[in-house]
Amino acid sequence: MLITMKETNLGRREFLKTLGVAGAGILAATSPWLSAFSEVNHTAKDRCRIGVIGPGSRGQFLMGFLAQNPKADIVAIADIYQPSIDGALKIAPKAKVYKDYRRLLADPEVDGVIVATPLNTHYGIVMDAFDAGKHVYCEKTIGYTMEECFNMYNRHLSSGRLFFTGQQRLFDPRYIKVMDLVHQGTFGKISAVNAYWNRNGDWRREVPDPSLEKFINWRLYGESSRGLMSELGCHQLQIGTWAFGKLPDRVMGHGGITFWKDGREVHDNVHCIYGYDTGESLTYGSVISNKFYGLEEKIMGNLGTVEPESGKYYFEEVAPAPAFLQMINSWENKLFDEIPFAGTSWAPETANVNKGELILGERPKTDGTSLLVDAFVEAVITGKQPARIAEEGYYASLLCLWGHKAIETGQILPFPEEYKIDYAAYGTKKFNPVTDTQA
Amino acid sequence: MKDIVFTARSQKRELLYLLISFVIAALLNLGAILYYDAPMSEMFTSFFYVLAFTLFLYALTLIPRLLYRLLRKERRKN
Numbered sequence: 001m002l003i004t005m006k007e008t009n010l011g012r013r014e015f016l017k018t019l020g021v022a023g024a025g026i027l028a029a030t031s032p033w034l035s036a037f038s039e040v041n042h043t044a045k046d047r048c049r050i051g052v053i054g055p056g057s058r059g060q061f062l063m064g065f066l067a068q069n070p071k072a073d074i075v076a077i078a079d080i081y082q083p084s085i086d087g088a089l090k091i092a093p094k095a096k097v098y099k100d101y102r103r104l105l106a107d108p109e110v111d112g113v114i115v116a117t118p119l120n121t122h123y124g125i126v127m128d129a130f131d132a133g134k135h136v137y138c139e140k141t142i143g144y145t146m147e148e149c150f151n152m153y154n155r156h157l158s159s160g161r162l163f164f165t166g167q168q169r170l171f172d173p174r175y176i177k178v179m180d181l182v183h184q185g186t187f188g189k190i191s192a193v194n195a196y197w198n199r200n201g202d203w204r205r206e207v208p209d210p211s212l213e214k215f216i217n218w219r220l221y222g223e224s225s226r227g228l229m230s231e232l233g234c235h236q237l238q239i240g241t242w243a244f245g246k247l248p249d250r251v252m253g254h255g256g257i258t259f260w261k262d263g264r265e266v267h268d269n270v271h272c273i274y275g276y277d278t279g280e281s282l283t284y285g286s287v288i289s290n291k292f293y294g295l296e297e298k299i300m301g302n303l304g305t306v307e308p309e310s311g312k313y314y315f316e317e318v319a320p321a322p323a324f325l326q327m328i329n330s331w332e333n334k335l336f337d338e339i340p341f342a343g344t345s346w347a348p349e350t351a352n353v354n355k356g357e358l359i360l361g362e363r364p365k366t367d368g369t370s371l372l373v374d375a376f377v378e379a380v381i382t383g384k385q386p387a388r389i390a391e392e393g394y395y396a397s398l399l400c401l402w403g404h405k406a407i408e409t410g411q412i413l414p415f416p417e418e419y420k421i422d423y424a425a426y427g428t429k430k431f432n433p434v435t436d437t438q439a
Numbered sequence: 440m441k442d443i444v445f446t447a448r449s450q451k452r453e454l455l456y457l458l459i460s461f462v463i464a465a466l467l468n469l470g471a472i473l474y475y476d477a478p479m480s481e482m483f484t485s486f487f488y489v490l491a492f493t494l495f496l497y498a499l500t501l502i503p504r505l506l507y508r509l510l511r512k513e514r515r516k517n
Contacts, residue, residue: 322481323477324467324489325485327467
């Protein structure tokens, strides 16, 4: 059990301490993927061998956590770009270097692989990895198309190999605590989740040679990326479904290139509305020519609002100040208030001045990535797939690709039933093409 | 240098002013509790606000009294 396990890693220890021992049992029910750490005691002396395919910036970021984990050995890397190889070797100097990922997959000394390559290459690599008997951690979005995601998930099931996706918020203490509170009804009926990720930058990487433009800046081109939806939206859409505990049934969207007209093919501003049959809505927007509002997911209930990124929640009804202070305040108002002259005859309904409360009692320190990587290491050692982690990643990918399709077509799209999988948490079951199409 | 003599009588008088200030502040707190429909426990939880307001009221009484004494002193000199 999570409650009794003795942590061997500072991050995990801090993690559970932060959440509170009393809550750990409940968390095992609401966030069952944490069961990845359930055998952390028994595996104290075990090690696993990890290969990293695509050790670019994200790959090296993940390697940094692997290098700190005493249970993981980075035994091999595969890339075709020498600067990435050089950077990765600084983290794992003893790793074997492959130019062809298939040779890494054929290496019997590799137990599991981390795939951090451009989006359009995930499918081939992950399918080959499952076929080669390797456990897989694939960065989000897992596939370039919904069909690819579906096939990858099914191959995970049929191969019996582990499948982790880069949804680090599943391991972020803030989000785990928030979802626990949301599902307990602390914030009342959740009517909307409003997610956005805004930046002010061109999203470009430096290119040493123009011939490498599409190779390095793959995020900007349609043949290799779904743009902001796949690279940023995937994280936040998963927060919406996690909060609602169900999938939307329709989506509409709009996007365009409004500012960064530099030859890119993906939109620099996107907005999608995902609607539920029961009326709730999940919205996602991303603009990369304005960073004022930054990054957030606003989970809005009739009793309160949660903003997990900033680590705070706000109740609608704030406890009034002591009566004595209210009295003093009213005296001040009577003394100093000016009589309005030719002003507006109405007051705009602006947000309340409400400083809120910190979800964990302190400012956020981590985004869960280190724990996600640690969980993968634990799972590779035990060979046990933590509950629901693949499914959460699958549906997160599906939502962003579905939204992207809505933007591209300009239509209101129903949920693609053919890609529903068995997942009790969202109340979905596998689509049966024979029985489900009969009138 | 002249000694400042703070007689027992004047001490009692100042304490009386302080007590009156405290009673006024406490009554104002009670009135506010009733007016804003707040819990009576605020009679205790707002004690430090009441205390601060007591000092404020006391200071208010102190200023005119000091001014009065200064003026009286000047008049006697003349």
